[in-house]
Amino acid sequence: MVFVNKFARWTFFTAIILYVLIPMLAVLVYSFSTRWTSNILPDGYTLSHWGDSFRDERLRAALWRTLWMAGAVLIFDILLVVPAVYWQRVRNPRIRIFTELLAAIPFALPFIVIAFGILRIVGTSAPTVLFEIADVLPGFLGDRLVSIGNWLPTMLGTPWIILFGHAAIAFPFLYWAVDGSMAAANIGRLNEAAQMCGATPIQILRLVVLPNIGAGLAAGGMLVFATSFGEFALVQILAGARFENISLYSLDLLNNTTSQVEKLAVLTIVTFAILFAISIGVVYLNRGQGSRLLPGARAMGGEK
C-alpha cells in the first residue's frame, strides 16, 4: 500500500516535470539546431542562430521598443498610483470606491475586449461626442473641441495610445502592492507625525511615504513591467505593425516564414528569460510579507 502510494506520487511528479520542461527544452534545442526534421534530436548543432538573431535589426528594434515601452509604462503608473493611494489613505477614503472598481476591471475583463473598446472610443465615439458638443458651443471653445476630436483618432497607431492603454491595464498590480505596503507601514500614523512637524504633502510623499513602501513599489512595479512587456492584444489591435513589439514580431515569425523558426526560438527564450527573472524578483520581494490568500483578498498578516 505504501509502495503503491509512493509509486503513484512519483509518477505524478515525473509527469508534471516532463510536461513543464519538454516544450521549453524543444524550443531551446531548436535555437541551437542546424536541421531538425527526422529524429528526436537535431542533425547538428550551431551557435549561429543566436548571433544572427542579435544582428537582426528588426528583432533588435522590436526588443528595444518593448523594453522602453514597459519602462515608460512603469514610470507613468508610479506617478499615477502612488499619490492616489496615499491620498485615499490619509485624506479622502471615498477615493477608494472608485480605485477599487477600476482595479477590478482588468483583473476580470479580457484585454481583447478592452482593446476593442478603446479602439472605438478613441476612433469614433469620443470624437462624435466632442463634435456634437462643439455644435452647441460656438466660438473658440467649440473650435478647440473640434480640433481635439480630429486629433484623437490620429493617436491610434502611435506609442502614446499603447502607453496609456498599458498603464490602465497594468495599474492594479502596482495599486494592490502599494496599498498593501502602505497599510503595513502604517502610513496614517506616519503622516500625522510628519504633519505635526509641519511637513508639506510633497515632502511627506518624498521623505516619509516613498522610503517606506520600497518593497511594494518594486514588486508591483515588476508586475507592471512584465504586463506591458508580454502584452499582445492591445498592441495588435491599437497599433499593429506600426509599433511592432516582440509579441507581434514573434507572431509574424510563427506565421509567415518557415525558414526563420530558429530566430523565433531565440526570441522566445530571451522573452521568457526576462519574464522569469522578473517573477523570481517578485517572489523574492514578497517573501516575509503575510501571504495573500488569493488575488484581491487582503493579506493574512499585516493589515488589521
Add this chain to the structure above:
Amino acid sequence: MAKAVPTPTGAGITEEKLSSSRFRLGRWVREGLAAWLPALPLLIVAGAFLLLPTIQIVYQSVHNSELGWTLQFWKDTFQSNGGRKSILTSIRLGLISATIALFIGAPLAWLISRMLTAKRSVWLALMNVSANFGGIGLAFSYVAALGTYGMVTLAFKDIGINFTPPQVGTLASLILAYSYSNVPLFVLLTLPAMSILRTDWMEAAEVAAASRFQFWRYVGLPILAPFFIAGWLLIFTWSLGIYGLAYALGANASAAGQLRLITLYIGLFLNTSAGREERAAVMAALLLGMAAVSLILYRLILRWALRWFS
C-alpha cells in the same frame, strides 16, 4: 493631546465671509480639489481607458444609429450558427481547461505545500516557469514539441510508435496549451491557502481513528473547497479571455471556419474585418457580463472561504 493640529483648509474663516454664496461655491471647489486632486490623474486615465471602453462595448451591443436601442444583435448572435458555436466552444474550452487545472493543480498544490523548504522552492520555481510562459512563445513551443516536426512527435516516430498529437488549431491543442499555464497558475493561486489546513488536525483525526479518506471528506475538503472553487472560477474566467495564445494557434483554423471562439471572432473581426461589428460587440459584451458575474461570485466565495478567520 494633539489639540493644536491645524486643519488644512477652512481655518480662519469668519462668519460673514461664509455667508456669501459665491465664496461658498469657491470653497466647495477648493475643498473638492483638495480632497480629490492627487487621485484625479489615475481616475481619469483608468476611467478613460478601462471604464469608458466597457460602457462603449455594452452600448454598441444594444444600440446602433439605424435601429436605435435594440436587442436584435443579441438575438442574431445567438440564432446564428457561428455565433452560437463560438460561444459554446469558448465555454466548453474554459470548463475543460479549468477542470483539468483543478484536478491536477489541487493535489499538486497540497503536495507542494507539505514539502521541505528546499524542495518546495524548486517546485515553486518550476511552477513560475510555466505560469510565465504564455502567449506567442507558448504557441511556438507547442509547435516545437507537438507539431509535425516537433520533438515529441519525432521521438515517438523514432521508437516506432505511430502517434499523432492533436494538430495545431484543434480544440484539443488549445486545451493542452491552455493547461500548460493554467495548472501552475492554479497551484500558485491556491498554495497560500494550503497552510490553513494544519498538520495538528490531521494528527487529531488520526488519533480519533479516522481514515485518510474520512479526514479529507469531513475536514480537509470542507475547509479548502472554497479556495479550490475560487481558483477554478478564476481560471475559467481567464481562459475564456485568453487571446494571444489562441490567436497564434487558432487564427488560421478560425479563418477557415474550423475553430470558433469568442476571442478569435473579435480578434479576426478587428484585424481582418471578417464578421460583423455588432456581433463582435455582442460577444465582447458577453465576455464582459461573464467576467462581472464571476467577479461577484469570486468575492462571495472568498468571503465564505475566509469565514474561519474573521
